[in-house]
Amino acid sequence: MYTPENTARLLPDVAIHAQPHFAGALDWVGMDGIEVPVRFDAGDGDVQRASARVGAFVNLHRPDKRGIHMSRLYLLVEQALSTQTLSAVMLHQLLRGFLDSxxxxxxxxxxxxxxxxxxxxxxxxxxxxxxxxYPVCIEASLTGDDFLIEFGTEVVYSSTCPASAALSRQLIQDQFAKDFDAAASLDHAAVLAWLGSERGIVATPHAQRSIARLRIRPTAGAGFDLIGLIDRVEGSLGTPVQTAVKREDEQAFALANGSNLMFCEDAARRIQRVLDADDRLGDFHIRVEHQESLHPHDAVAYASKGIVGGYSGDRC
Structure with missing residues (x-):
């Protein structure tokens, strides 16, 4: 007869039964897209709470076992991430809990x-x-005593093509030559008025929204200095996208674009230089994408720190 006291022993657990005809070790088994709140300090001491999607996995090296205990992974994730601020120490402990379970x-x-x-x-x-x-991705893994952690984000900015700028300047010169007789003396007021007219800017260089995707392996104890990383990268590029914009802001942005002409190769090298100078970054990988307005395909460049055993530049 069923009673509340014997409910647990009546629940079947088919996962514990082996299926010899399906035997085999599995690289990873677990759950992806777990919905859970996280607490994150981006380096300014202000702990924000955000809605996260989490993937939690272990390998299954026993070919004679049918499956893992997914509920154990879920409960460990929920308990740790919803109550503790994200840190390398906490994530190490969480992964150790995965293996202990x-x-x-x-x-x-x-x-x-x-x-x-x-x-x-x-x-x-x-x-x-x-x-x-800013999107944040944190990944961590534990194999024996080998703990690896990395985090990534994206910086969106504007890039103006140097080649297009040179071609535009040539067309402006051509228009100036048409509108002003080389043999006549120039009238300052007339030239100034011409420069402020549409004829004084008959061509404009093409610019596009661009994205720098960053993956970082911080050194031990460095933490997740997201804001510091963003500040350095945006400062190196000079033209990050803006939020609140008045006319004076838009004009300053136009000036910054004209002063920061760059191919995707230039952008990748600028970022590489500032990240390489930061000794809190053990390794990094950069993917720069200029979403071209001239043609439907993108211009892309990659860069890395170039250390032995680190992110590889051999493949994209």
Missing amino acids: HKDLSDRACLSIRFEHLVRRPALRSGNSGWRA
């Missing part, structure tokens, strides 16, 4: 966490400010 099944564990972090960014001139949501 699967002692007879697994010897490797990994975790991925994806969310957005809001950062207030100032306008260029007006004194206003607005919010930017």
Whole structure:
């Protein structure tokens, strides 16, 4: 007879039964897209709470076992991430918990966490400010005592093509030659008025929204200095996208674009230089993407720190 006291022993667990005809070790087994809140300090001491999607996995090295205990992974993730601020120490402990809960099944564990972090960014001139949501991806793995952690984000900026700028300047010169007789003396007021007219800017260089995708392996104890990383990268590029924009901000942005002409190769090298100078970054990988307005395909460049055993530049 069924009673509340014997409910647990009546629940079947088919996962514990081996299926010899399907035997085989598995690289990773687990769950992806777990919905859970996370607490994150981006380096400014302000711990924000965000909605995250989490992947939690262990390997299954026992070919005679049918499956893992997914509920154990879920409960460990939920308990840790919803109550503790993200840190390397906490993630190491969480992955160790994955393995301790699967002692007879697994010897490797990994975790991925994806969310957005809001950062207030100032306008260029007006004194206003607005919010930017930067995507954050944190990945960690544990194999024996070998713990690896990395995090990534994206910086969106504007890039103006140097070749297009040179071609535009040539057309402006041609228009000037048509409108002003080389043999006549130039009238300052007339030239100034011409420069402020549409004839004085008959061609404009093409610019496009561009994205720098970054993957970072911080040194031990460095933490997740997301805001510091963003500041350095945006500072090296000079033209990050803006939030609150008045006319004086838009004009300053136009000036910055004209002063920061860059191919995707230039952008990748600028970022590489500032990241290479940061001793808190053990390794990094950069993917720069200029979403061209001239043609339907993108211009792309990659760069890395170039250390032995680090991110490889051999393949994209």
